[in-house]
Amino acid sequence: MAESLQEIPDDSVYYADAKEEILDECETVWKRMKECQSKLKFLETETLPKSNAKFSLSIMHMKALTAEYNQWQKRSPEMISTNPDILLSLGKKELQKVKDDLESVLSAVQLKNKNLEEDLKREQQWYEEQKQLIDTLSRTQEETKNQVERVSNKSSLNTRAFHEQKKKILQLKIYKKKLLTVLEEFLEEHFPPPEKGGSAEKKNSQEEPVVQLKPLQDILEILIDKSVGTPHEPYVPIDDSFWPPYLELLLRHGIAQRHPENPDRMRLEAFHG
Numbered sequence: 001m002a003e004s005l006q007e008i009p010d011d012s013v014y015y016a017d018a019k020e021e022i023l024d025e026c027e028t029v030w031k032r033m034k035e036c037q038s039k040l041k042f043l044e045t046e047t048l049p050k051s052n053a054k055f056s057l058s059i060m061h062m063k064a065l066t067a068e069y070n071q072w073q074k075r076s077p078e079m080i081s082t083n084p085d086i087l088l089s090l091g092k093k094e095l096q097k098v099k100d101d102l103e104s105v106l107s108a109v110q111l112k113n114k115n116l117e118e119d120l121k122r123e124q125q126w127y128e129e130q131k132q133l134i135d136t137l138s139r140t141q142e143e144t145k146n147q148v149e150r151v152s153n154k155s156s157l158n159t160r161a162f163h164e165q166k167k168k169i170l171q172l173k174i175y176k177k178k179l180l181t182v183l184e185e186f187l188e189e190h191f192p193p194p195e196k197g198g199s200a201e202k203k204n205s206q207e208e209p210v211v212q213l214k215p216l217q218d219i220l221e222i223l224i225d226k227s228v229g230t231p232h233e234p235y236v237p238i239d240d241s242f243w244p245p246y247l248e249l250l251l252r253h254g255i256a257q258r259h260p261e262n263p264d265r266m267r268l269e270a271f272h273g
Contacts, residue, residue, distance in 0.1 A: 021083060184217055191216045194243055213243045223256060223268035234267040235259050 193215030214222075219242060227234040238247065247266070250256040259265040 021086070183220075187215070187217045187220075191246070191249075193217075211239070211241045214241045216243075216246045216249075219246055219250070220255075220268075223266070227268040227270075234270075235262075235265040236267065238264050238266055 194213040222236055223234075226236045247256075251258065251266070254269055256266050256268055259267070
């Protein structure tokens with residue numbers, strides 16, 4: 001309808017006649033209005049009883065309104081004019097007004113729809129951001145849960161490995177103690193310590209006697225402790241307390257070896273190398 005209606009042009013042909021006819025009808029209506037006003041004034045000027053003036057006035061107003069209501073009920077809608085050209089012109093103006101009103105409503109609705117679309121886009125963007133945030137938090141939670149499980153499992157494995165290692169060390173200590181006991185018995189049986197009071201020969205009678213000779217077990221313990229305690233420097237100095245026959249025994253059977261640059265130092269052979 002908005003596209004089909006056009007602006008209403010001025011009707012110069014029938015304008016004068018239509019104007020004259022409308023003025024005559026307005027004059028007639030004006031005369032009738034004056035007659036009604038005269039009747040109302042006459043009713044208002046009637047003398048009212050002083051005893052109940054307010055009540056009587058209300059009754060009169062009610063009668064007047066009732067009479068006016070009955071008159072309107074009897075009347076049928078009157079046309080402004082019977083001239084078809086005037087009616088066409090008025091109809092076009094009314095349609096133009098309706099068109100303008102509808103276009104205003106359409107503009108308001110379009111603007112509201114545009115605002116709603118923008119709000120919808122913002123809500124959708126916010127929804128997507130919240131969804132991504134929830135997905136990220138869910139992945140982080142799952143990864144954290146997996147890490148905690150791995151750490152817990154690793155901790156359990158480390159605890160078991162620690163106890164197993166501790167158990168092995170204890171077993172090795174016991175085994176070492178047994179080996180040392182067996183070695184001590186073997187050395188006492190087959191390599192008895194030098195005779196008590198024995199010492200290295202004196203070069204002359206005026207020199208101090210040499211220190212007490214060490215048994216083979218003590219020499220081996222010194223070499224073992226040095227090799228284990230300071231593996232980067234396993235050599236020990238050879239002094240007069242090391243009985244030469246025992247040194248020769250250890251060197252000849254590959255149990256110990258001299259320092260390549262200093263023959264007065266020796267170390268335990270690196271059997272583990």
